[in-house]
Amino acid sequence: AQKVTQAQTEISVVEKEDVTLDCVYETRDTTYYLFWYKQPPSGELVFLIRRNSFDEQNEISGRYSWNFQKSTSSFNFTITASQVVDSAVYFCALSPFYGQNFVFGPGTRLSVLP
Amino acid sequence: GAVVSQHPSRVICKSGTSVKIECRSLDFQATTMFWYRQFPKKSLMLMATSNEGSKATYEQGVEKDKFLINHASLTLSTLTVTSAHPEDSSFYICSARDLRGGENTEAFFGQGTRLTVV
Numbered sequence: 407a408q409k410v411t412q413a414q415t416e417i418s419v420v421e422k423e424d425v426t427l428d429c430v431y432e433t434r435d436t437t438y439y440l441f442w443y444k445q446p447p448s449g450e451l452v453f454l455i456r457r458n459s460f461d462e463q464n465e466i467s468g469r470y471s472w473n474f475q476k477s478t479s480s481f482n483f484t485i486t487a488s489q490v491v492d493s494a495v496y497f498c499a500l501s502p503f504y505g506q507n508f509v510f511g512p513g514t515r516l517s518v519l520p
Numbered sequence: 521g522a523v524v525s526q527h528p529s530r531v532i533c534k535s536g537t538s539v540k541i542e543c544r545s546l547d548f549q550a551t552t553m554f555w556y557r558q559f560p561k562k563s564l565m566l567m568a569t570s571n572e573g574s575k576a577t578y579e580q581g582v583e584k585d586k587f588l589i590n591h592a593s594l595t596l597s598t599l600t601v602t603s604a605h606p607e608d609s610s611f612y613i614c615s616a617r618d619l620r621g622g623e624n625t626e627a628f629f630g631q632g633t634r635l636t637v638v
Contacts, residue, residue, distance in 0.1 A: 443629075449611060451564075451629035497563065501627075508554065508615075508627060512563045 408433045410500050410511035418517045419488050427483045427514045429498030435459075440474065440481045441499040445513070451497070457481065488518045522548045524616045526630025533604055533637055541599045541633045543614035549594035550616035554627065555587070558611040570597055604637040611635075 409432040419425045431440065442454040455465065457474055465472045469486045485492055498511040523546040533539050543553055552571050556564040568584075570576040570591035578584045586608075588600040597616075601608050611634050615627040 441627075449613070449632040449634070451613065451615075451632075453628065508566070510564045515561070 408435075408500055408509045410498050410509050412498055412511040412514045414514045415512070416515045416517070418519060420519050421490060422487050424484060424486050425488050425516065427496050427498075427516065429481045429483065429511060431479050431481065431498070431500045433500060435502050437502075439501045441501065442472065442481075442483050443497045443499065444494045445497060446494040454483075490518050490520055492516060493518045522546075522628045524614065524628045524630045526614055526633055528633060529631055530634045531636070533635070535605055535637055536603055538600055538602045539604055539635060541601075541612055541614075541635075543597045543599070543616065543630050545595050545616040545628070548616075548618055550597070551594065551619050552617050553591055553597035554615045554617075555589060555597075555599050556613045556615070558613060564613065601635065604635070606637045609635055609637045
């Protein structure tokens with residue numbers, strides 16, 4: 407069975423603080439994809455990153471960075487110097503390498519206060 | 521990224537009526553479309569998966585006669601909520617993927633539809 411856990415239900419930070427959103431997953435597949443999506447108050451899901459299980463290199467994109475640790479089944483997401491516009495619900499998701507199933511975590515609601 | 525357009529973004533309907541929600545992939549061909557339901561402050565719950573030209577596959581507990589899904593073309597899928605009741609009020613969101621290559625790509629999501637049944 408596949409499962410994604412995001413232990414932090416809600417996080418509040420003050421603008422310019424760094425914040426890390428945790429994601430732990432379970433899968434029996436040896437190859438798989440991991441994703442992060444952002445859902446702002448307007449509701450649409452915004453794709454942030456896709457990472458395949460072969461690639462454990464950390465990735466940085468502007469203020470965003472991702473740390474993939476296969477040994478601990480974690481795919482954490484860090485926002486550096488947070489901004490009010492970062493306030494949203496963030497979902498971590500897991501998908502098999504081949505196939506259609508897409509499992510979402512429960513989401514973490516991030517509030518960045520001015 | 522690719523664009524998926526979902527319409528309408530908001531709809532209010534009377535109890536007992538039916539509502540149709542459209543999901544279109546604008547710049548790619550979506551072999552597979554997914555319909556999710558999201559309750560307030562909750563995660564996305566997969567309702568059904570539809571492949572173009574085939575009957576949709578529904579998740580356990582989802583009434584297929586109530587939530588009719590049609591995926592007649594590679595760019596359009598529709599979800600019809602039949603005989604809507606207040607408990608059907610929710611946020612519905614579709615996603616589209618082109619899985620012809622086999623390997624999974626990212627799923628592109630529509631803007632979502634907020635359905636309120638009064």
